[in-house]
Amino acid sequence: MDFSSALPTFLIVLREGTEATLVVGIVLAYLSKANQSFLNKWVYLGALAGLFVSSVMGAIAQKLIGGFSGTIYYLCKGIFSLAAIVMLSWMLIWMTQQAKTLRFQVQASVEQALRSNEADKVGWGLFTLIFVAVLREGAETVLFVTGSFNPDPTQSGLAQYAPAIGCVFGIVAAIAIGLAIFRFGAKLNIRIFFQVLGIILILIVAGLVMTSLAAFDLANTIDKVFNTATQSYEFLDPPQKVISWFSLGRQVTDTSSFLPADKFPGIVLATLFGYSDKLYATQIVAYCVFLSTMIVFYFRSLSGKQIFPFLRTQR
Numbered sequence: 189m190d191f192s193s194a195l196p197t198f199l200i201v202l203r204e205g206t207e208a209t210l211v212v213g214i215v216l217a218y219l220s221k222a223n224q225s226f227l228n229k230w231v232y233l234g235a236l237a238g239l240f241v242s243s244v245m246g247a248i249a250q251k252l253i254g255g256f257s258g259t260i261y262y263l264c265k266g267i268f269s270l271a272a273i274v275m276l277s278w279m280l281i282w283m284t285q286q287a288k289t290l291r292f293q294v295q296a297s298v299e300q301a302l303r304s305n306e307a308d309k310v311g312w313g314l315f316t317l318i319f320v321a322v323l324r325e326g327a328e329t330v331l332f333v334t335g336s337f338n339p340d341p342t343q344s345g346l347a348q349y350a351p352a353i354g355c356v357f358g359i360v361a362a363i364a365i366g367l368a369i370f371r372f373g374a375k376l377n378i379r380i381f382f383q384v385l386g387i388i389l390i391l392i393v394a395g396l397v398m399t400s401l402a403a404f405d406l407a408n409t410i411d412k413v414f415n416t417a418t419q420s421y422e423f424l425d426p427p428q429k430v431i432s433w434f435s436l437g438r439q440v441t442d443t444s445s446f447l448p449a450d451k452f453p454g455i456v457l458a459t460l461f462g463y464s465d466k467l468y469a470t471q472i473v474a475y476c477v478f479l480s481t482m483i484v485f486y487f488r489s490l491s492g493k494q495i496f497p498f499l500r501t502q503r
Contacts, residue, residue, distance in 0.1 A: 193459040194354030196392055200276075200332050201358025203385040204325040207283060208238070209366030210378070211321040214294045215314065217370055224302065230311040234318030241319075242326025249330055262407035269400035272331035276393050277482060279328055280386055284489040329355075332396075383490065390486060394479040395462020398471045402464070405436050437469030 215231050253264045286293070294317075301313030333355060369378065411427040429435065444465040449458040457463035464471075 194350040194357070195456065195460045196354070197333050197351045198354035198358045198361075199385065199388055199392065199460075201329055201355050202361050203382070203389060204329050205359050205362025206365050206381075206385075208235075208322045208325040209362050210369075211294055212318055213366045213370035215298055215318060218295050218298050219314075222302065227311060227314055230314040231318050234315040235322050237315070238319045238322025238326060241323055242330060245327065246330040246333065259407050259410075262403045266400045266403035266407060268331060269396050269403060272328075273393055273396050273400065273478075275328050275331050276389065279324075280389055280393075280482075281485055281489050284382075284386065284486065386486060390479070390482045391461050394475055394482070395460070397474050397478045398462045398464065398467070401436060401471050401474060404434070408434050436471055439466055440469050440472055441465075441467045 212231060212235055216228060219225055219227055219231070249268070253261065253268065297317050298314065301310050301317070333351060408430050409427045410424065410430060412421045412423045442465065443454075447454045447457075447465060449455060449463060449465040454463060454465060
């Protein structure tokens with residue numbers, strides 16, 4: 189049984205979940221320091237609400253994409269992949285630039301909520317803060333994993349649900365990291381942890397660039413037509429393009445003889461980084477442009493340099 193398809197969802201959920209867990213942990217630690225632990229229930233309720241709404245969003249998105257087949261399925265898969273590329277790339281750079289002041293920003297929000305003399309207003313303020321933080325990370329995760337939860341007919345047993353299993357383990361690991369840091373004082377270098385996961389995330393999203401192009405190409409391809417005379421489908425040779433100018437170009441690589449994408453270790457690279465044993469010119473160019481651009485932006489943000497004026501850290 190092959191569980192390699194659990195790796196991408198595990199890593200994505202681990203990173204996004206850890207970010208949300210850190211926000212929750214910072215708020216709980218601050219409330220404890222301020223002798224306001226009786227407000228913890230609002231924090232837990234906000235986290236649960238964020239998880240619930242994220243799950244509902246995921247179920248709706250999964251139902252939409254899982255209910256289609258053929259051209260519509262590939263078109264939806266391409267659109268969701270494109271949305272995930274934009275959202276994950278944006279939030280990676282934004283969070284990297286906000287990391288140094290994250291604790292202070294969260295504490296400032298908690299202080300503002302605590303200034304109210306009415307307990308309900310304080311509670312709802314904390315609830316909203318945590319709810320938005322968890323929902324934001326959950327929405328990013330939903331965009332990435334949508335379309336991955338359909339059972340894989342080529343696998344048997346639990347391996348059919350490997351992406352879902354990776355998601356669950358990612359949530360558990362993120363919660364464990366948060367608890368270890370804020371309750372047990374674990375000496376995890378969270379800065380290095382996020383930097384390493386950030387680089388892995390860039391490679392995963394770069395793989396989405398190639399898979400989204402492949403999905404759009406399949407949605408743009410008509411390989412069979414229905415013959416009303418024979419009441420059956422006839423395959424076209426060669427297949428036709430709906431939009432003639434959109435093409436992946438000529439095939440550039442073929443590594444199927446020594447590193448097939450459907451066998452180990454190629455299948456691990458395919459599910460984690462979008463590897464394909466047959467790549468086309470447009471895919472390679474798009475991958476290289478995206479990867480080089482994101483690496484430059486990412487390391488500039490790590491060094492404290494501003495990427496765009498509207499990404500400037502609020503102080």
